[in-house]
Amino acid sequence: MNTKESDLSSILNHNRRHPRYLIATLQEIQSREGYLSSEAMLEVAGFLDMSSATVWGVATFYNQFRFTPPGKRPVRVCLGTACHLAGGQLVMEAVARELKIEVGGTTEDREFDLDRVACIGCCALAPVVTIGTDVYPKMTPPKVEEVIVELNPPSAHKD
Ligand code: FES
Missing domain, CATH: 1.10.10 (Arc Repressor Mutant, subunit A)
Incomplete structure (x- = not known):
């Protein structure tokens, strides 16, 4: 066993x-x-x-359960009211596109996993993304691309 x-x-x-x-x-x-x-x-x-x-x-x-192993760095996109109104859904789509996973998924290298969260209490910074313990304020799709490339440069991939 x-x-x-x-x-x-x-x-x-x-x-x-x-x-x-x-x-x-x-x-x-x-x-x-x-x-x-x-x-x-x-x-x-x-x-x-x-x-x-x-x-x-x-x-x-139930939203609380996930069906793929967690990544080393959890990416959470806030879709609380303030973040949603400030474009949180577009930010979510950009993160999913950059990581090539869906909400609830984990990247193939298990580096990142992606989920939505409700308000994390810093609405003045909306829309907000957290990666691990770091908070990324006022995100936009281009900023998402920059952050993901910085954290996970293409040279780190085998393909
Ligand atoms: S709604 Fe996103 S931090 Fe409050």
Whole structure:
């Protein structure tokens, strides 16, 4: 049994074996693993005696769950009201384009992952992006391109 399997079995043994504990179980797995793998969801389905379709349906209903491993540097685009009104959606599209991933995804090299957040409390700087612990204020699509190229220069890629 590898470490992941033993981690998962300790989570499953620790949680109650009843469908009402599905979300708590998924939350605990994500908190330990950083995401929900399809293997983990299959194990949860077996443990709770539920269909895998039901587990998948519940997990995908909630925004809190992610299904790809997290990147080293989480990129978060604020889409709270102030940021949304200041062009947050265009900024999000630019980040997704530059990283070549969708919201909830992780770059192939696992360097970055992308998600939206609600207000992070610095609306005067809207629209805001955070990368790791750094805050990037008043973002625009061209600034997104600059920042991503600076953090992840094309020479760092093999292709
Ligand atoms: S809405 Fe984005 S920081 Fe407040």
